[in-house]
Amino acid sequence: MPAPVLEVRSITKQFESVRAVGDVSFEVQRGEILGYLGPNGAGKTTSIRMILGIFQPDAGEISIHIGEHSGRLLKERTGYLPEERGLYSDATVLDALVYFAELKGLSRAEARPLVLQWLGRFDLHEWANKKVERLSKGMQQKVQFIAAVAHKPDLLVLDEPFSGLDPVHQDLLKDVIRELRDGGAAIMLSAHQMNQVEELCDRIFLIDRGRRVLYGTLDEIKAQDGEHVVRLRFDGSAESLSALPGVKDLAIDGDRASLRLERGAGPDAFVRSLPATLAIREITVTRPPLHDIFVRTVGRESHEAR
């Protein structure tokens, strides 16, 4: 396996008495999207800022491997969409974007066509010479995204890229993110919409209270979680289902029911134990959605901490 583009080893950051990030390690490969998840205040932004060299970790190591380069951060090969959006509001869209590309080491002549191309892609070409402050929030969001990607970064960090976008533009952005991944970028994506994360991300890192709680591919995480979600339509009475081994959270609504199977109570055993009195018309057994795992894991963590 080639060296990962981003390699984070045991980084720690302390602010006064608060340990914002403790002993966090992960990596992001070329052509991969890592979902970097966590509740508010879990230490996501702090770790992202360390990765981008905005501030230094107290301990641990962050190394970058791009082509022949191996070692310290290459700011010019990195793209960043911050959670707190900000652009020069009194500058024109084109000027601001060319300037940010220049800060990444491009010449003005190189930057201009790239920026214009991206503005076209996002339907903003008519706004190129308008001031940033005149743009709607969604448009500014797209401009901010262009600032992160115009210089073709090898490592791209996207913090909440979907917030403030309508569904059409969310889909457009998803397509673009997939293209960038297919083009070889290593992408770290932080988002609160778990369905988007499930659609896009190859692997997941879940951070809570500054520590790693889950890390792996979606399948691994779901297998590790071990629970299953069952949905069914039936004739007769489904009340008896709650007595079956491993069944919890049974919810019945007319001729529909949903329930969860505890870890260890596999779908196989469940299906075999279904009572003959219940006529099943439809049934699906799936791994739980990431959303449920997130809520359960983070909820449990905060419960245990008390």
Next chain:
Amino acid sequence: MRLGSVIRWEFLRAVRSKQYLFMSVFIPVIAAAAIIVASSQDRSAAQSLSGPPPAFVVALILAMILFMGAFLNGVMALYGVVKEKQSRVVELVLSSISARQMMAGKVIGLGIAGLIQVAAWVAVTYAVASRFTTISLEALTLVHWVTYPLYFALGYLLIASIYAATGATMKDVQSGGVGGLVGFVAYVPIMFAALIIENPNHVLVRIASFFPPFTPSVMLLRLGTAHVPAWEVALSLAALGAGVVVTMRIAARVFELGLLMYGKAPSTRELWKWVRARRPR
């Protein structure tokens, strides 16, 4: 090359701003008026607007102009940083360049804008004043032409770096910063301008010439009104240069740490801790 981009960006933003245009017109008009009034002072009313202005008036006005330039551009650096902090642009900028590059680019870019502005002020002031008085630049020697720009440039660097660092510690433009007071020290000599002009070689004035925040204004006033020994000029420039290096280092450190602190502004004690803290890299 990226530093060049920052300098260019800051310079263009400065010269395109409305304040810049306004000050470019406003200041020379005031300065020229002052020279005209001074020239007519000791003459009979009939002869008004004809004689040459006294040398000290020219010196004082030059000192004021240079200082005004340093001050205005320092304040522009401060506002620029506060705005970048408030609009969170700073996060994106720092993911591309270091805080030091950012500060250097800002200070140099605004400095070039300031230099051009000051040159324009002097030229316009002279043009207007020479129409109404017999002002001449003969009193200005090579020493003046060489040292004045140096005092301006170094004085500007001192003030601008203090102001840029102050901006980095401020939450918004309303909240004060300790650095503003530090920067104010540099204007103290202007308040005593009349005394300095009358006693340009008084021992206290000579000592003040070597105290970096006072150096630019005190020396501009002294050089305009009296002969100052060459060694004093050299020593004052050396002291000022050293002061600039030290100030810029401290300012860069405060700038770096202040930029990402949102919420409350740091106390003086916290600032001191930052300055003394070892650099993490």
